[in-house]
Amino acid sequence: MALQELTYTFEAANPQPFPVEWMHSGVVGSGDMEVMFTKEDLGGKVNFKIVTPVTGFDEVWSRVLQKFVNESGISDVNVEINDNNATPVVVSMRLRQALQDAKKEA
Amino acid sequence: MTTATTKVWDTLLRDAKERLADAQPYVKEGKVVAAEDAVKLLEAVIRPGDKVNIEGDNQKQADFLAECLCKVDPAKVHDLHMVQSVLSLSSHMDIFEKGIAKKVDFSFSGPQGGRLAEFVNEGKIELGSIHTYLELYGRYYMDLTPRVALCVGYQADKNGNLYTGFNTEDTPVIAEATKFRQGIVIAQVNEIVDELPRIDIPGDWVDFVIQSPKPFYCEPLFTRDPALITDSQILRAMMVIKGIYAEYGIQRLNHGVGFDTAAIELLLPTYGEELGLKGKICNRFILNPHPCLIPAIESGWVESIHSFGGEIGMDKYVKARPDVFFIGPDGDMRSNRCYSQMAGHYAIDCFIGGTLQIDKYGNSSTATATRIAGFGGAPNMGCDAKGRRHATGAWTKCGEEYAMGPELYGDMPRGKRLVVQLQETFREKLAPGFVDQLDAVKLQKTANLDIPPVMIYSDDLTHIVTEEGIAYLHKCGSMAEKMAAIRAVAGFTKVGLEEDPAETEKLREKGIFKTAEDLGVDVSKANRNLLAAKTVHDLVDWSGGLYNPPAKFRNW
Numbered sequence: 195m196a197l198q199e200l201t202y203t204f205e206a207a208n209p210q211p212f213p214v215e216w217m218h219s220g221v222v223g224s225g226d227m228e229v230m231f232t233k234e235d236l237g238g239k240v241n242f243k244i245v246t247p248v249t250g251f252d253e254v255w256s257r258v259l260q261k262f263v264n265e266s267g268i269s270d271v272n273v274e275i276n277d278n279n280a281t282p283v284v285v286s287m288r289l290r291q292a293l294q295d296a297k298k299e300a
Numbered sequence: 301m302t303t304a305t306t307k308v309w310d311t312l313l314r315d316a317k318e319r320l321a322d323a324q325p326y327v328k329e330g331k332v333v334a335a336e337d338a339v340k341l342l343e344a345v346i347r348p349g350d351k352v353n354i355e356g357d358n359q360k361q362a363d364f365l366a367e368c369l370c371k372v373d374p375a376k377v378h379d380l381h382m383v384q385s386v387l388s389l390s391s392h393m394d395i396f397e398k399g400i401a402k403k404v405d406f407s408f409s410g411p412q413g414g415r416l417a418e419f420v421n422e423g424k425i426e427l428g429s430i431h432t433y434l435e436l437y438g439r440y441y442m443d444l445t446p447r448v449a450l451c452v453g454y455q456a457d458k459n460g461n462l463y464t465g466f467n468t469e470d471t472p473v474i475a476e477a478t479k480f481r482q483g484i485v486i487a488q489v490n491e492i493v494d495e496l497p498r499i500d501i502p503g504d505w506v507d508f509v510i511q512s513p514k515p516f517y518c519e520p521l522f523t524r525d526p527a528l529i530t531d532s533q534i535l536r537a538m539m540v541i542k543g544i545y546a547e548y549g550i551q552r553l554n555h556g557v558g559f560d561t562a563a564i565e566l567l568l569p570t571y572g573e574e575l576g577l578k579g580k581i582c583n584r585f586i587l588n589p590h591p592c593l594i595p596a597i598e599s600g601w602v603e604s605i606h607s608f609g610g611e612i613g614m615d616k617y618v619k620a621r622p623d624v625f626f627i628g629p630d631g632d633m634r635s636n637r638c639y640s641q642m643a644g645h646y647a648i649d650c651f652i653g654g655t656l657q658i659d660k661y662g663n664s665s666t667a668t669a670t671r672i673a674g675f676g677g678a679p680n681m682g683c684d685a686k687g688r689r690h691a692t693g694a695w696t697k698c699g700e701e702y703a704m705g706p707e708l709y710g711d712m713p714r715g716k717r718l719v720v721q722l723q724e725t726f727r728e729k730l731a732p733g734f735v736d737q738l739d740a741v742k743l744q745k746t747a748n749l750d751i752p753p754v755m756i757y758s759d760d761l762t763h764i765v766t767e768e769g770i771a772y773l774h775k776c777g778s779m780a781e782k783m784a785a786i787r788a789v790a791g792f793t794k795v796g797l798e799e800d801p802a803e804t805e806k807l808r809e810k811g812i813f814k815t816a817e818d819l820g821v822d823v824s825k826a827n828r829n830l831l832a833a834k835t836v837h838d839l840v841d842w843s844g845g846l847y848n849p850p851a852k853f854r855n856w
Binding site: 225248251254257258281282283284286287290291294295298 | 530531532535724725726727728730766767791792797822823824826827
C-alpha cells in the first residue's frame with residue numbers, strides 16, 4: 195500500500211492561539227487516524243501534513259481541513275495526520291475532539 | 301319462471317376436497333405426514349398455476365418445505381405464482397431456475413437481491429410487484445390469496461394445532477387468508493408432541509403437519525455487537541437524543557436494525573439519564589427483542605414492547621420481563637409481524653433508521669443498481685399515516701412546525717409523524733450517502749420495474765441526522781429551502797459541496813439546521829466510554845445471565 199503525503203496551509207478569519215504546546219490524539223486503526231499538533235509561530239497560519247494510503251481525495255481533504263480551521267479559528271500550529279482510510283466524517287470529528295481535549299488540558 | 305341450470309357456489313371447497321383426497325395416502329395419524337413423504341404430498345396438493353406461499357421472513361424460515369418444493373416434478377407442478385414475504389433462501393430462487401414457479405409477488409429479498417435481478421433480466425422470473433409487508437398481507441385478502449401455504453412452527457400436535465410461540469411472526473396472517481378461502485395449509489414443525497404449551501394456530505386451519513429433519517432456520521438479524529459501534533455513530537446518537545427525542549418528547553417509536561439505533565439504545569442509561577430524560581422519552585417500542593435494549597429495559601426506561609418476531613437467545617430474558625413484552629398464558633412471548641406493522645403504521649410517533657442513499661430532494665432508498673432488495677416494513681413506518689386520528693405531544697408538535705401544512709390543509713390543526721434518517725455522509729470505501737440521483741432510478745431501468753424502488757419519499761421525511769448536524773426538513777416552506785437544508789447536512793459529498801455558507805447560516809437562524817454545537821452536544825464526549833454496554837458479554841451481564849447470545853456473537 196503506497197502512502198502519499200499531502201500538505202496544505204490555511205489561515206482562519208478570526209485566529210485564536212492553539213491552547214497547548216503539543217497535543218496527540220487518536221490511533222491509526224482501520225478507518226481511523228492519529229493527529230499531532232505542535233505550536234509554532236507561523237504568522238497566524240496552520241500547516242497540515244497528511245500521510246494517507248487513499249488517493250484521489252485531495253480536494254475533499256482540503257475542504258475538510260479548511261472548514262476545521264475556519265470554524266475553530268486555530269492558528270500558529272503544525273498539524274500532522276497519519277491516516278488509515280478514515281472517512282471525512284471521522285477526520286473532522288477526530289480534529290474537533292482533539293481540539294476539545296486540548297482546551298480541557300489547558 | 302324456472303332456471304335450467306343451478307349455479308355452483310362452492311367450487312373452491314370442492315377443489316380443496318379433491319386435493320385432500322389425493323393426499324390421503326401420505327397421511328399417517330391425524331394430520332401427520334412423514335418428512336420422507338413431503339415431496340409427494342406437495343405434488344398431490346399443488347396444481348399448476350397455483351398461488352403458493354412459502355412462509356419466511358427476515359427471521360424464521362419454512363426452509364424444509366422450501367427445499368421439498370424444489371424437488372417436486374416440474375412436469376406435475378409448474379408455473380406457480382409465489383406470493384410471500386421474502387426471497388432470502390437459495391431454495392426460494394431454485395424453484396424458478398427449475399421451472400416450478402414462474403411469477404413472484406414479494407416484500408424483501410435481502411441476500412438473494414442480486415440473483416433476483418439476474419433472473420428478471422434473463423426472463424426466468426416474472427416480477428409482479430415489490431410490496432411493504434402490510435401491503436402484501438392486504439393483498440392476501442384481496443387478489444393474492446395463497447391456494448397452498450407452506451408454514452412453519454416450533455411444535456404441532458397430531459390434530460394440526462400449532463405452537464409458533466416466540467417466533468409467531470407471519471403465520472397467523474398467512475394461515476387465515478389461505479384456510480378461509482378454502483386453501484391448503486401445510487406446516488413444518490421442529491417436533492410433533494402430544495400436548496402444546498399453547499395453541500397459536502388452531503388445528504382446523506391446518507391440513508398437514510410434518511416434523512422436519514432439523515429445526516427451522518432462524519436468522520439473528522437484530523443482534524448488533526456493541527463492540528462494533530463507532531464514535532461517529534455515538535455522535536449521531538447523542539444528537540438524536542438531544543435534538544429529536546428530547547426536543548419532541550418522543551415516547552412511542554420503532555428502532556430499525558442498524559448500528560445507529562443500537563448506539564441510541566446503549567446511550568439511554570448513560571447520556572439519556574444525564575439529560576434527565578428517563579420517563580420522558582422511549583417509553584414504548586415496536587421492535588424485535590434487541591439485545592442492545594437490555595440496559596435501557598433494566599434501567600427502567602421501557603414500559604412496553606411489541607415484537608414483529610423473536611430474536612435468537614432472547615427468549616428467556618423476554619419471558620422473565622412479562623411487564624414489558626407481550627406474553628402468552630403459557631409464559632412465552634408471541635410475536636406477530638402484522639400487528640406490529642399495524643402499530644408501526646398508526647401508533648408510533650417516530651420512525652428512525654439508516655439508509656444507503658438520500659437524493660438532493662430528500663428521497664431515500666437502500667436499492668442499488670444491480671440488486672432488487674425491497675424494503676419489508678420500513679415504508680409503512682417511515683411515512684405519515686394519513687388515516688391517523690389520535691393526537692400525542694410529539695405528533696402534534698411536529699405538525700405545528702410543518703411549514704407546508706397551511707398550503708395543504710389551511711389552518712386546520714393536524715399532527716405529523718417524525719420520520720428520521722440517520723446517515724453517515726461517507727460509508728466504508730468512501731461511498732457517498734448523499735447523491736444527485738438514487739441508484740433506484742437505474743435499477744428501475746435495468747430490472748424493468750414500474751417505478752423506482754424508493755424506501756422513504758421526501759414528503760414523508762422530517763429529519764436527517766449526520767455528523768454535520770440535524771436538518772429539520774418539515775420546517776422548510778419550499779423544495780428549494782429543503783434542498784438547501786439537505787446540502788447543509790450532506791458534508792463533503794458532491795451534494796454537500798454545493799452548499800452556500802450564507803444560505804446555511806439563514807437556515808441555522810430559522811432552526812432548520814442545527815449543528816452539534818447548536819444542540820449543546822459535546823463532541824469530545826462522543827466515544828465508546830458513553831456506551832452502557834461495550835460488548836455482547838456486557839449485555840449478558842446486564843441481563844443477569846438470561847440473554848443467551850448465538851455462538852457467532854460469543855467471542856469470550
